[in-house]
Amino acid sequence: MSKNTPNAIRGTQDIFGPDAEAFAYVVETFERVRKLYRFRRIEMPVFEKTEVFARSLGETTDVVSKEMYSFEDRGGDSLTLRPEFTAGIARAFLTNGWQQHAPLKVGTHGPLFRYERPQKGRYRQFHQIDAEIIGAGEPQADVELLAMADQLLKELGIEGVTLHLNTLGDGESREAWRAALIDYFRGVKDQLSEDSQERLEKNPLRILDSKDRRDQPFLPDAPKIDAFLSDEARAFFEAVTSGLDAAGVKWVRAENLVRGLDYYRHTAFEFIPDEGSAAADALGAQSTVLGGGRYDGLIENLGGAPTPAVGWAAGIERLAMLVGEKSEPRVDVVVVVEDDEMIATGQAAVSAIRGHGMSAEFIASGGKKKRFDKAVKIGSHVILAMSDGERRLRYQTEGGVKDQLVSALKALSLD
RNA sequence: GCGAUCGUAGCUCAGUUGGUUAGAGCGCCGGUUUGUGGUACCGGAGGUCGGGGGUUCGAGACCCCUCGAUCGCCCCA
Numbered sequence: 001m002s003k004n005t006p007n008a009i010r011g012t013q014d015i016f017g018p019d020a021e022a023f024a025y026v027v028e029t030f031e032r033v034r035k036l037y038r039f040r041r042i043e044m045p046v047f048e049k050t051e052v053f054a055r056s057l058g059e060t061t062d063v064v065s066k067e068m069y070s071f072e073d074r075g076g077d078s079l080t081l082r083p084e085f086t087a088g089i090a091r092a093f094l095t096n097g098w099q100q101h102a103p104l105k106v107g108t109h110g111p112l113f114r115y116e117r118p119q120k121g122r123y124r125q126f127h128q129i130d131a132e133i134i135g136a137g138e139p140q141a142d143v144e145l146l147a148m149a150d151q152l153l154k155e156l157g158i159e160g161v162t163l164h165l166n167t168l169g170d171g172e173s174r175e176a177w178r179a180a181l182i183d184y185f186r187g188v189k190d191q192l193s194e195d196s197q198e199r200l201e202k203n204p205l206r207i208l209d210s211k212d213r214r215d216q217p218f219l220p221d222a223p224k225i226d227a228f229l230s231d232e233a234r235a236f237f238e239a240v241t242s243g244l245d246a247a248g249v250k251w252v253r254a255e256n257l258v259r260g261l262d263y264y265r266h267t268a269f270e271f272i273p274d275e276g277s278a279a280a281d282a283l284g285a286q287s288t289v290l291g292g293g294r295y296d297g298l299i300e301n302l303g304g305a306p307t308p309a310v311g312w313a314a315g316i317e318r319l320a321m322l323v324g325e326k327s328e329p330r331v332d333v334v335v336v337v338e339d340d341e342m343i344a345t346g347q348a349a350v351s352a353i354r355g356h357g358m359s360a361e362f363i364a365s366g367g368k369k370k371r372f373d374k375a376v377k378i379g380s381h382v383i384l385a386m387s388d389g390e391r392r393l394r395y396q397t398e399g400g401v402k403d404q405l406v407s408a409l410k411a412l413s414l415d
Numbered sequence: 416g417c418g419a420u421c422g423u424a425g426c427u428c429a430g431u432u433g434g435u436u437a438g439a440g441c442g443c444c445g446g447u448u449u450g451u452g453g454u455a456c457c458g459g460a461g462g463u464c465g466g467g468g469g470u471u472c473g474a475g476a477c478c479c480c481u482c483g484a485u486c487g488c489c490c491c492a
Contacts, residue, residue, distance in 0.1 A: 007465090007483070062490050066416080084492085112492085117416080119486060128492055195489070211488085260491065270492090288492060315492035367445065376453040383452095 011116070011124025013317075021326035023127075026319045027109055029156050030129040037148045039107040039131055044088050046111065050078040056087035056298055058262030060202055067114045081113035085130040086263070086295065086311055087302075093134050094304045102135025102307070109316065121286035127316040134299070137308030139236055142267045142294060143243035145310050149290055150249045152314075153271060158322045160277030161289055164254035165244075165269045167237040168205075169229045171297060174265065178204055180223040188218050205258035224255055233266065240267055259293055263301065267310065268293035273322075282321045289322065290314035329359075333405055334380040336371050337364040338387035346386050349409060356408035 008014060015023055034041070050070050057064050069081040082088055085108060098104055109129040116122060131148060133141045146163065153161055168174045181204045189197055193212035200207065207215060208222060229237070244251050251269075259268045270291040273279035280287065292312025299307035333353050337346040343364050353360040361378055363371050375383050382405055 010483070067490080114491080116490070117488095118484085119488095122491075126492070130492095206490090285487060286491075291492060313492055318492060369447095369449095370445090372450090373453060379453085 011118040018325045021328055022320040022323045025326050026316050033152045034107040039105040042106045042108045044108055047079045047081050048088050050080040052091050053080055053087050055301055056263055067116055069113045083112055083114045085313055089132055090298050090302055104134045107131045120284035121318045128313040130313040132311035134309040135307055139239035139243055142240045142310050143247055147247045147249050149312055156323055160274045160279040161271050163251040164257050164272050165251045166254050166257040167266055168264055168268050169233040173228045173230050173233050177225050177228040184223055208256040236266055263295040263298040264293045265296045266294040279322050289318045331361050331380045332358040333360045333382045333384055334375040334378050335362050335384045336375040338368050338371050342386040352408045358404055
């Protein structure tokens with residue numbers, strides 16, 4: 001590579017070959033499942049006013065305080081490359097009057113941007129698939145959304161990943177629990193890890209899933225959300241879990257599961273690889289493959305009427321890592337011209353073949369004697385060789401393709 | 416933001432304790448061979464060793480800075 005070739009931006013990826021196939025496979029499967037559940041497709045802008053995210057996710061969250069790609073545009077507005085989908089969708093719901101469609105089920109996918117240190121399964125430009133139900137406050141909405149996520153993973157052929165489920169309660173439950181946690185951890189503050197001491201002020205719920213050995217002894221006795229749940233919140237969670245059971249979605253209760261963004265209420269969940277599974281191995285430290293929850297307060301936060309909503313997002317790259325190798329599809333026909341006199345004929349043949357809906361590759365360059373070898377190497381169903389003024393069909397492995405091929409060429413009155 | 420490991424041809428890698436014109440396999444290009452076939456052989460193009468600075472008579476090999484990659488921490492999908 002030349003010295004003056006600029007390199008790619010850190011944390012971005014150029015995806016090619018089997019990886020690109022796996023990526024496409026994830027997206028295609030999501031699109032199929034999305035339609036099964038009747039989620040409507042939406043396309044969203046890649047950037048928004050900075051406040052859309054700052055107000056939604058919470059100013060103190062890591063995402064907002066240190067991971068956003070924010071910049072001033074030429075008009076002086078502060079804009080931000082979307083670090084997630086939900087906030088933008090909530091904004092669109094309000095600014096486009098999508099309330100009229102409520103309850104609204106939508107799905108989308110695309111790139112997101114977060115200024116983080118790249119590592120396995122974590123990139124600065126990464127991609128997610130996303131599903132949201134806005135304007136539905138019933139637990140059935142949570143169930144439908146989770147059933148969809150569960151089916152998606154199954155259809156992708158991903159195994160060894162289970163749904164970890166928790167409730168954060170309603171706003172009041174959550175606040176009471178949070179206060180109790182701060183109280184509890186403050187008592188043992190100087191024995192906690194530095195990270196957790198800091199979390200104590202910023203994000204005490206996070207201490208609960210700390211990996212630091214020094215924090216472990218204090219976790220079992222920490223206050224549990226269940227003790228702070230209002231009757232409504234408890235009933236809601238029970239409705240969700242029994243709904244999941246009825247829908248045949250396996251789940252485990254994860255009392256310590258919290259979500260990083262401020263807007264979550266009630267149901268919170270993550271699909272995580274089972275300890276020691278192949279999936280856990282494939283993902284490394286970035287274990288959450290799909291996560292989300294209920295965000296009943298968000299729309300109101302953005303200036304709308306109180307509107308309940310639930311949603312999830314999943315990392316396409318992470319799912320692709322679990323899906324494994326996906327090979328590119330075989331080409332139907334390779335047309336090889338070994339005799340330059342027949343290049344035009346060959347060209348006509350490839351066009352006709354492609355026009356008939358078959359994929360075709362055309363080889364008519366390089367050493368004449370090596371062209372056929374190249375064709376063989378590509379690995380096609382049929383090779384159509386043109387040499388010495390004649391046409392020869394070889395590798396007739398699939399009758400269907402051959403018949404189609406014959407009719408394509410007939411239409412061209414070549415054969 | 417913190418830590419560890421790493422960075423040699425398009426790809427995967429070798430390069431002895433620093434010492435003459437930096438190597439291999441694969442791939443690519445060309446030739447011969449083969450001619451219902453992804454064979455074999457010959458030849459060729461292509462790196463100045465991520466970038467910059469330093470130590471040295473001399474550095475791909477040592478030191479510093481920087482960029483990037485990988486894997487952790489943190490955070491999250």
